[in-house]
Amino acid sequence: MMLTLDHIAKRFGGVQAVSDVTFAVARGEIVALIGPNGAGKTTLFSLIAGFLAPDAGAIRFEDRDVTGLPPHRIAALGLVRTFQTAQPFERLTVAQNIAVGAHLHLASRGAALRRGAEIAERVGLGKWLHRPSRELTVAGRKRLELGRALATEPHLVLLDEVMAGLNPTEIDAIVPTIFAIRDSGITVLLTEHVMRAVMRLSDRVLVLNNGRLIAQGKPADVATDPAVIEAYLGRGVAPPAARELARG
Amino acid sequence: MKSAAAIIVLLLALIPLPWLVRSDFWLNFAVLTLYYGFLGQSWNILGGYGGQYSFGHAAFFGTGAYTSAVLQLQLGFNPWLAVGLASVAGGVVAAIVGGLSFRYGLRGSYFALITLAFAEVLRILADSLGFTGAGVGLQVPLHPAVVNFQFAGKSGFYFTMLVLTALGLAVVWYIEHSRFGARLMAVRDNEDAAQALGVNVYRVKLGAIVVSGILMALGGVFYLQYFLYIDPEIAYGPAVSIAALLAPIVGGLGTMCGPLLGAAALQLLNEVSESAIGAAPGLNLVLYGAVLVLIIAFLPEGIAGVARLRIGLPRGRAA
Ligand SMILES: Nc1ncnc2c1ncn2[C@@H]1O[C@H](COP(=O)(O)OP(=O)(O)OP(=O)(O)O)[C@@H](O)[C@H]1O
Ligand SMILES: [Mg+2]
Numbered sequence: 139m140m141l142t143l144d145h146i147a148k149r150f151g152g153v154q155a156v157s158d159v160t161f162a163v164a165r166g167e168i169v170a171l172i173g174p175n176g177a178g179k180t181t182l183f184s185l186i187a188g189f190l191a192p193d194a195g196a197i198r199f200e201d202r203d204v205t206g207l208p209p210h211r212i213a214a215l216g217l218v219r220t221f222q223t224a225q226p227f228e229r230l231t232v233a234q235n236i237a238v239g240a241h242l243h244l245a246s247r248g249a250a251l252r253r254g255a256e257i258a259e260r261v262g263l264g265k266w267l268h269r270p271s272r273e274l275t276v277a278g279r280k281r282l283e284l285g286r287a288l289a290t291e292p293h294l295v296l297l298d299e300v301m302a303g304l305n306p307t308e309i310d311a312i313v314p315t316i317f318a319i320r321d322s323g324i325t326v327l328l329t330e331h332v333m334r335a336v337m338r339l340s341d342r343v344l345v346l347n348n349g350r351l352i353a354q355g356k357p358a359d360v361a362t363d364p365a366v367i368e369a370y371l372g373r374g375v376a377p378p379a380a381r382e383l384a385r386g
Numbered sequence: 387m388k389s390a391a392a393i394i395v396l397l398l399a400l401i402p403l404p405w406l407v408r409s410d411f412w413l414n415f416a417v418l419t420l421y422y423g424f425l426g427q428s429w430n431i432l433g434g435y436g437g438q439y440s441f442g443h444a445a446f447f448g449t450g451a452y453t454s455a456v457l458q459l460q461l462g463f464n465p466w467l468a469v470g471l472a473s474v475a476g477g478v479v480a481a482i483v484g485g486l487s488f489r490y491g492l493r494g495s496y497f498a499l500i501t502l503a504f505a506e507v508l509r510i511l512a513d514s515l516g517f518t519g520a521g522v523g524l525q526v527p528l529h530p531a532v533v534n535f536q537f538a539g540k541s542g543f544y545f546t547m548l549v550l551t552a553l554g555l556a557v558v559w560y561i562e563h564s565r566f567g568a569r570l571m572a573v574r575d576n577e578d579a580a581q582a583l584g585v586n587v588y589r590v591k592l593g594a595i596v597v598s599g600i601l602m603a604l605g606g607v608f609y610l611q612y613f614l615y616i617d618p619e620i621a622y623g624p625a626v627s628i629a630a631l632l633a634p635i636v637g638g639l640g641t642m643c644g645p646l647l648g649a650a651a652l653q654l655l656n657e658v659s660e661s662a663i664g665a666a667p668g669l670n671l672v673l674y675g676a677v678l679v680l681i682i683a684f685l686p687e688g689i690a691g692v693a694r695l696r697i698g699l700p701r702g703r704a705a
Contacts, residue, residue, distance in 0.1 A: 187582065213584035221582070227575035229640070238572040241565045242584040250565065290583055 139201070140165045140294050140325045141186070141217070146195035148181055148349075155181040156349045159195075163294070168316070168326045170336045170357075173346035174370060179329040180222055182346070183296045186327075187219035188212040200293065214242060216293035220286075220300060222329075224279035226271035232258055233267045235282055239289030253289060261285040261315060276303045281312070288319065295319065297328040301335055309335055337361070345369065389562070389642065393555050400548055404541035413540040419646075419653045420547035421608060425626070426633025426645030427554035428601035433631060434640035435561050436594040437574030439494070442501030443602050443630040445483060445508050446476040448621030450603025451610045452512060455524040460517055465526075465535035469607055476603020477596045479504075484595035488588050493577075502627070509622030523617025526610060535611045543612050550608065551646070554601060558642050570594050571640070602630065636681050638690025647689045651681075 141163040148156040156178045163169050171179050184190040186197055188209040197205045199217050207215075218239075227235050236254035237247075244250045258264050261281045266274065271282055280300045287295050297316070301309050309332055316339055320326055330336050336343065336357065343360040345353040347369040353360050360366055407413050425447070433439050453472040457463035463471075487500045512518045530538045537543055561567030569590045572580040577587050610616055620626070634640075637648025659673040685692055 189578070189581075209581040210584050210586045213582060218584075219582050221579065225576045225579035225582075227572050227579065229575055230571060234568065234571075238568055238580065238585070239583045241568055245565050247563050247565060247568065250568070286579070286583055 139163070139198070140167075141200075141327070142198040143182075143186070144196045144198070146182070146185060146192045146197065148178075148185055148190060148192050150181075154349050156185065156192075159346070159349075159351050161344055161351060161354065163325060163327055165325055166320065166323070167341050168320050168328070168339050170340035170343045171327060171329045171346060172331075172333075172336060172343060173329075177346040178349040179346055180298055181349075183219050183298050183329070187217065187296060189219075213290060213292075216291070217296070218287045218290050218292040218294075219296040220283035220298055222298040222302065224276070224283050226274065226279055226282055228270070228272040230271060231268050232263050232271055232274070232282060232285075235271050236285045236289045239286040242290045254285075257285045257289050260318075261288070262311065277305075277308045280304065281315075284312075284315070284319075288324070292324060294325045294327065297326065299329055299331065301330060301332045313338055390559055393559065393642070397548065397552050397555070401545075404539075404544055410540055413544060415653060415657070417540060417544050417547050417612070419650050420544070420551050421605065421612075421649075422629055422633050422653065423646035423649035424547065424550050424554050424608075425602065425605045425630040426637065426649055427551075427558060428598050428605060429630040430634040430639065430641075430645050431557065431561065431601070432594045432598040434634050434638075434644065435558070435567065435574060436570050436591060438591060438595070439498050439631070440501040440595075440598075440627070441498040441624075441631070442483075442503070442505035442627050443598075444622045444624065444627040445501065445505040446480050446599035446602035447606040447609070447626050447630070448505070448508055448512065448616075448618075449479045450476040450606030451616045451621045452518055452524070452606075453603070454607045454610050455526060455616055456517055458526060459524055464533070465611060466533070469535075469604070472607045473600045473603045476606070477600040479508075480595045480599020480602075481592065483599075484592045488591045488595075502624070505622050505624070505627060509618045512618040512622055519617070521618065523615060523620070526614040528614060536614075543608075546608065546611075550604060553604075554645075555642060557597060557601065562642065566590070566593060574640070605630075632678070634688070636678070636685075636688055638688030641688070641690040644688050644690040651689060652678075 139162045143159055143161055146156055146159045159182065171182065173179055181190065185192050188207050191206050196203060199215060204212050204215065227238065233251055233254040236257050237250040240250040240253035244253060255267055258267050261284050263278065263281050263285060266278060274282060284300055301312060304312065313335055316326060340357055343354065343357050344351060345360060345366050352369060353363045353366050403416060404413060407416065429440065429443055450472045453475040454465060454468040457468040457471060458465055483501060483504050487497050492500055513521050518524065530536045561570060569580065569585045572585055573587050573590050581587055606621065632652060633648035634645045636651055637646065638644030655674055655677050663669040663673060
């Protein structure tokens, strides 16, 4: 297994953000982790990537126990996350941003910058290569997050809402990029509110609600699961998403 | 590579200065400009490139100066031999300060305060211990000779400072063209993102503070040889910590030439305000302070930032 979570729990003060979550991701899959706002998706990503330590449970990555390892060690093993709110290195150019990721395996500055240019091209930032990253639009920043993560040559990437804030055209443009990532041999675990994209992209869907995993399966099956529809409608938070889900 | 060539040309152009400038006053001005530029460069490595604003660089400066003075006066070391040990001592103090504060994730004003506290503790120690001369300080006897790291004229000190300036520029050039530097700037801009990409934030910051501390200690060694006297206030007092951070802030944080530009501007300002209002003591400081506020308010990127706009240089540094 690429990734295994075993009874993971995390509490913030009075909020049980994640409770008793168990699942696995196989090599080569695209798995979507969905759920209403505040369901605990980002928290789960932070736990997997080592930014938070779980209160209980164990996380295995490629059959190695990574529970409690610091983020840089986990990244070095080949598990890299992106951030829901893009976190560019603002004073660095796009190429330099991506090169930071490339430096994980490349000591040479020249080689890392060349790699940065290649990957910028791959994620559609070729024209922005030498621009400071703070000048990027939201869509550009999301692509930069993706590019930097890919530059580390990960085995598994966690993409936290790479499509949030994008318009439909931009979303349609990023879907093939994600397929291409998988086809290059990288396993993908992503969170997403854009159901159209989830349905098209994912081999499997995990549904989180109030920190609990309430359903998992093929996108079409999950979309008709009464518990899932209830989770979205019951909260009244994301009815359009629920309608989309129900339609499949 | 272009930046390296420009820097080398600049340094070469500065070599004949002592033959062109015959007045001791202006040569002293040049020595002090390079000296403050060098202290600024040391601070710039950690503050400008690493985003860790120290308020206590005196801790490293004073350790360099005192180590050299104690080795010479109490143990009879040759001052040239003392240079190596003094810079190592500065690096060790930096490793201790950095190790403690970065291990516990102290950032921003907490980091600034902890560095200030370290410098103050060292000042009090130097003030009370016998072998540091306590409050009286330490005086190195005047024996001008190259072998004693003392020069009869100013030009010897000028060339020493030119060599140190070249060293500082070489370190910063390395930072702009290496993996270590790329990681340092990434940590400055966003620690979380850097970690997510596999950067060991603690180790990168520790590396930066040690390099910065070694250079700052060399600044202390130079001070001792130039003025032949140090006391706890000179070595570990806040004045030198502030001097080190002002030059890069005025000149341009995280730029190669910012500290030197800032030091030149501040030295000029100092002279101008002193000669303009020399008669009324204290007033020159008011003028100095007022101009400083204006620079910081209207030139947030320092003098280097203005130069970049005027000449239309790209903002991105390392290419
Ligand atoms: N650092 C934190 N401290 C305290 N509470 C937190 C923290 N991070 C998250 N929470 C809480 O934990 C719960 C889960 O939040 P999380 O961000 O993981 O949700 P999410 O599924 O990613 O939501 P969204 O779809 O809005 O991104 C929320 O109630 C949130 O307020
Ligand atoms: Mg989230």
